[in-house]
Amino acid sequence: MTADPPLVLDVDGTLTRPQGWGIDPRVFDPLREWNAPVVIATGKAFPYPVALCHFIGIPELVVAENGGVVYTGDDVFFTADREAAQAVTEEYRAAGYDLGWGDEDTVNRWRETEIAVNLEQPLEPLREIAAKHGLEVIDTGYAYHVKDTNPNKGAGLETIAEQTSIDLEDCVAIGDSINDVSTFEAVDRGFAVNNADESAKAAADEVLDEVHADGTLAVLERVCGTK
Numbered sequence: 001m002t003a004d005p006p007l008v009l010d011v012d013g014t015l016t017r018p019q020g021w022g023i024d025p026r027v028f029d030p031l032r033e034w035n036a037p038v039v040i041a042t043g044k045a046f047p048y049p050v051a052l053c054h055f056i057g058i059p060e061l062v063v064a065e066n067g068g069v070v071y072t073g074d075d076v077f078f079t080a081d082r083e084a085a086q087a088v089t090e091e092y093r094a095a096g097y098d099l100g101w102g103d104e105d106t107v108n109r110w111r112e113t114e115i116a117v118n119l120e121q122p123l124e125p126l127r128e129i130a131a132k133h134g135l136e137v138i139d140t141g142y143a144y145h146v147k148d149t150n151p152n153k154g155a156g157l158e159t160i161a162e163q164t165s166i167d168l169e170d171c172v173a174i175g176d177s178i179n180d181v182s183t184f185e186a187v188d189r190g191f192a193v194n195n196a197d198e199s200a201k202a203a204a205d206e207v208l209d210e211v212h213a214d215g216t217l218a219v220l221e222r223v224c225g226t227k
């Protein structure tokens with residue numbers, strides 16, 4: 001049996017359909033059949049990547065909330081808390097703005113270490129208030145994330161490597177945005193899909209010709225059985 005390199009996969013912009021939204025169903029079978037660990041490293045709240053692993057049918061190996069939450073399959077690690085980000089959003093709301101997700105806000109409901117704001121909301125006041133609280137705002141192309149400057153996906157991957165047999169030197173990563181830069185720095189080979197932002201493209205070892213899941217599927221085909 002040939003071995004595959006372990007994978008580190010971003011979600012939005014990377015596993016999405018070429019139109020930009022929704023997981024591309026073509027990724028399910030190759031990921032379930034992948035002959036090595038698959039880590040989902042995302043800016044989304046913890047339950048989302050856990051559910052994704054569950055529905056793909058692979059072990060739950062997760063870096064969520066841009067590194068704020070890490071799950072090794074055995075233990076959960078938190079590297080930030082939500083309190084400061086919550087204070088930022090309260091001030092943002094008091095200034096007349098809104099997070100932009102509606103009353104029940106399922107985007108932040110289970111988010112434990114940061115807050116995400118809809119891209120349609122004004123960025124400048126958010127950045128100003130976040131800076132007053134010592135936090136940063138990153139734009140993934142899918143949301144603004146109000147977060148502690150410390151956690152990032154790359155640090156989360158280090159935690160997974162310490163707790164499991166995964167060697168980051170063996171890993172192939174695919175991503176599309178600024179929150180994947182630390183991933184690319186942490187692993188052996190980083191691929192940016194063609195829809196990636198400039199920071200991800202600059203940090204990647206290779207920029208793919210294809211966009212979204214078309215790019216990811218091209219990498220899977222290329223690296224499958226190469227370890």
Ligand SMILES: O=C(O)COP(=O)(O)O
Binds near residue numbers: 142
């Ligand atoms: O939550 C986001 O804004 C982006 O999520 P991603 O890191 O999986 O692309």
Ligand SMILES: [Mg+2]
Binds near residue numbers: 010011014176177
């Ligand atoms: Mg992404």
